[in-house]
Amino acid sequence: MTATLPTVATSGLSEDAASTYAAWFATLSDPTRVRVLHAVASSTEELPIGTIAERVGIAQPTASHHIKLLADAGFVELRKVGTSTQVRVNEACCTGLPHAADAVMGTLDTLPCCPEDVQEDVAVRAMTDADLQAVADIYVQGIATRNATFTTEAPTPDALAAKWHRDHRWVAEVEGTIAGWAALTPVSDRACYAGVAETQIYVDEQFRGRRVGVALIDRLVNAADEAGLWTLQAQIFPENRASIRLHRSSGFRIVGMRERIGKLDGVWRDTVLMERRR
Structure with missing residues (x-):
């Protein structure tokens, strides 16, 4: 995933934008892969693959497989430290993915009203x-x-x-x-x-x-x-x-x-x- 977000024309999604979003969503079609991404994205620091496997409850080779696919799609970034691979979320996907969902669902111009969770104090x-x-x-x-x-x-x-x-x-x-x-x-x-x-x-x-x-x-x-x-x-x-x-x-x-x-x-x-x- 790159930092550049496809534009959304008022007449609908362009073919290029639709293809880009479809590739992102396809990467997230596996529930385990989604859990792996969540484990990485919700961490405040880089994580070794072994730690990710433990948090998700899967074998390390399985975690490595899903992390490679997530990295190929641009959702996570990898950094080699000696023999270990450190994984962190690609910050661009934290904005790009919600934007894609809004674009596909046609909610970009919907303005929410009054919040209901403001504390009384x-x-x-x-x-x-x-x-x-x-x-x-x-x-x-x-x-x-x-x-x-x-x-x-x-x-x-x-x-x-x-x-x-x-x-x-x-x-x-x-x-x-x-x-x-x-x-x-x-x-x-x-x-x-x-x-x-x-x-x-x-x-x-x-x-x-x-x-x-x-x-x-x-x-x-x-x-x-x-x-x-x-x-x-x-x-x-x-x-x-x-x-x-x-x-x-x-x-x-x-x-x-x-x-x-x-x-x-x-x-x-x-x-x-x-x-x-x-």
């Missing part, structure tokens, strides 16, 4: 200038992960706020503490792009896993819709699967992969381009 309100230092501190946490932004140095709170739509910035509070924030940044000062903005969503590390991001993106996109913004976009590192899932849950679709779009710490990085149309 998460309250979202408009951001004020008094919140900016806490917001900047949470942003610094994101910078440190090296999977949230190309920014490497902490901006001042005022510099951070200067980029945003003033009417489209929000904070989430849990028991009176700012647990995360979200904001929209205009993509251009040209009048023709006045309704296009880019999302930023950051959650304090101590509040991750408490649906704070879900509450923030729900408020962000609904407020944007009410204000007449017609396109929201997000550029996300492929490794940041949590952010990709969050945006997909609010109707964003993957429109492509921007390969080697910029360097972070001297290393070329890709970004997934996601988009939500009103």
Whole structure:
């Protein structure tokens, strides 16, 4: 699987796109192979083939067979370390495969509504200038992960706020503490792009896993819709699967992969381009 996603015409899938997707799905036609891929994809680190075989409950030669087929299709990547083969998921497939399913099922333009799993103790309100230092501190946490932004140095709170739509910035509070924030940044000062903005969503590390991001993106996109913004976009590192899932849950679709779009710490990085149309 390559990072380049086939385009979907409004009249239907092209023959090339259909052939590409069919090959991906054919690779996943075996239940054991699907379990092998899941074992690799759900791991936070590379796994030797023996460990994968143990987790799935199959013989090592069987695991090797399925891993080879998955590698040939591009779902996993292999790295030799001495006599051992280390296996990791191909991050491109974490975005490419969901995109393929959406394309085939014709759901790319379906916008989900109100989430039902926002915890009651998460309250979202408009951001004020008094919140900016806490917001900047949470942003610094994101910078440190090296999977949230190309920014490497902490901006001042005022510099951070200067980029945003003033009417489209929000904070989430849990028991009176700012647990995360979200904001929209205009993509251009040209009048023709006045309704296009880019999302930023950051959650304090101590509040991750408490649906704070879900509450923030729900408020962000609904407020944007009410204000007449017609396109929201997000550029996300492929490794940041949590952010990709969050945006997909609010109707964003993957429109492509921007390969080697910029360097972070001297290393070329890709970004997934996601988009939500009103």
